[in-house]
Amino acid sequence: MRYIEPHGHMVSRTTDDYVDMATAGCACVCEPAFWAGFDRSSADGFYDYFCQLTEHEPKRAAKFGIPHFCWLCINPKESEDVKLAQDVISLIPKFINRPNVLGIGEIGLNKNSRNELKVLEMHIEVAAQHDQLVLVHTPHLEDKLKGTRLIIDALKGDKRIRPERVIIDHVEEHTIQLVLDAGFWAGMTLYPESKCTPARAIDMLEVYGNERIWMNSACDWGVSVPLAVPRTALEMKRRGHTAELVDKVVYQNPLKFLSQTEKFKLG
Amino acid sequence: MTRQKLLDLYFMEARAKVIDLAAFMDRIERAPGEEDFRMRAFRDALKELERGNADRAKRVLLSLSDPTDKPIPAATTKAASGAWPEK
Numbered sequence: 577m578r579y580i581e582p583h584g585h586m587v588s589r590t591t592d593d594y595v596d597m598a599t600a601g602c603a604c605v606c607e608p609a610f611w612a613g614f615d616r617s618s619a620d621g622f623y624d625y626f627c628q629l630t631e632h633e634p635k636r637a638a639k640f641g642i643p644h645f646c647w648l649c650i651n652p653k654e655s656e657d658v659k660l661a662q663d664v665i666s667l668i669p670k671f672i673n674r675p676n677v678l679g680i681g682e683i684g685l686n687k688n689s690r691n692e693l694k695v696l697e698m699h700i701e702v703a704a705q706h707d708q709l710v711l712v713h714t715p716h717l718e719d720k721l722k723g724t725r726l727i728i729d730a731l732k733g734d735k736r737i738r739p740e741r742v743i744i745d746h747v748e749e750h751t752i753q754l755v756l757d758a759g760f761w762a763g764m765t766l767y768p769e770s771k772c773t774p775a776r777a778i779d780m781l782e783v784y785g786n787e788r789i790w791m792n793s794a795c796d797w798g799v800s801v802p803l804a805v806p807r808t809a810l811e812m813k814r815r816g817h818t819a820e821l822v823d824k825v826v827y828q829n830p831l832k833f834l835s836q837t838e839k840f841k842l843g
Numbered sequence: 844m845t846r847q848k849l850l851d852l853y854f855m856e857a858r859a860k861v862i863d864l865a866a867f868m869d870r871i872e873r874a875p876g877e878e879d880f881r882m883r884a885f886r887d888a889l890k891e892l893e894r895g896n897a898d899r900a901k902r903v904l905l906s907l908s909d910p911t912d913k914p915i916p917a918a919t920t921k922a923a924s925g926a927w928p929e930k
């Protein structure tokens with residue numbers, strides 16, 4: 577089996593995880609910029625984090641034969657402080673041309689506040705100016721539906737943003753149709769406790785089709801499973817899906833989306 | 844995949860989950876003190892299981908969601924509770 581992990585916060589994971597992913601057939605990992613689990617005290621913390629994502633983590637991944645790509649932003653959990661967000665966003669152009677940077681992400685909303693929305697719009701502006709791919713995080717639990725709607729409105733409100741170059745992540749049964757109907761790509765996140773289980777992800781593939789859709793583990797410092805994608809591939813086989821369809825969903829689809837930036841090349 | 848095959852694959856898991864739900868509700872009921880909006884939302888969500896149209900997962904998620912459409916003035920927490928407090 578071969579698969580792409582399109583969303584993994586590898587700076588939070590161990591070398592054992594890299595070994596397991598390589599063993600399971602991971603062809604590359606893509607790491608969106610994310611909340612550290614605590615608020616960083618200044619833009620300098622983000623400068624260091626962007627260096628980690630663009631210089632150090634790719635080297636660590638390479639030791640296990642896994643190409644590493646990343647996305648840059650200040651995540652929505654730290655977007656209530658608009659001044660901090662402005663400072664961090666002003667750092668992005670310094671890093672955007674680095675070879676492993678795929679685009680802007682994971683931007684989006686967390687509690688659906690006015691400031692979060694303002695910062696989302698600032699990120700959309702940077703993405704449009706620099707013609708970048710966009711990866712969007714949708715809020716958790718009771719906030720997801722409203723947040724997904726607000727995000728779609730914000731993205732649709734900027735005519736420079738082409739929906740086929742945007743992936744809206746963490747969709748569930750109540751948001752997937754909204755995302756696909758608006759022309760965006762949809763990401764399904766496989767978590768043990770929230771978001772979506774392998775069985776539900778496969779249900780969604782069966783109901784909503786397998787175009788413009790990918791699966792990811794979104795493994796980070798919390799309860800999450802770095803091998804969630806290959807395990808879901810196994811579950812697809814148990815459900816009677818062909819090896820071709822499994823390959824399409826876990827490899828060809830992310831390859832198709834990510835290849836929209838010339839920086840995404842698998843050796 | 845046929846219904847029979849899906850039952851073979853998932854029935855035991857679903858059976859275990861429904862017993863877990865029952866035990867959870869019993870546990871809450873036995874405990875002293877008041878429940879809160881989460882338990883009311885939970886009971887509302889359970890009603891969706893009885894309505895069959897092969898979209899129960901979607902309807903349960905919708906019943907647990909904030910249905911409003913305006914951004915809130917400010918985020919005072921980063922966390923979500925799993926149910927909409929104002930329901």
Ligand SMILES: [Zn+2]
Binds near residue numbers: 585
């Ligand atoms: Zn993430």
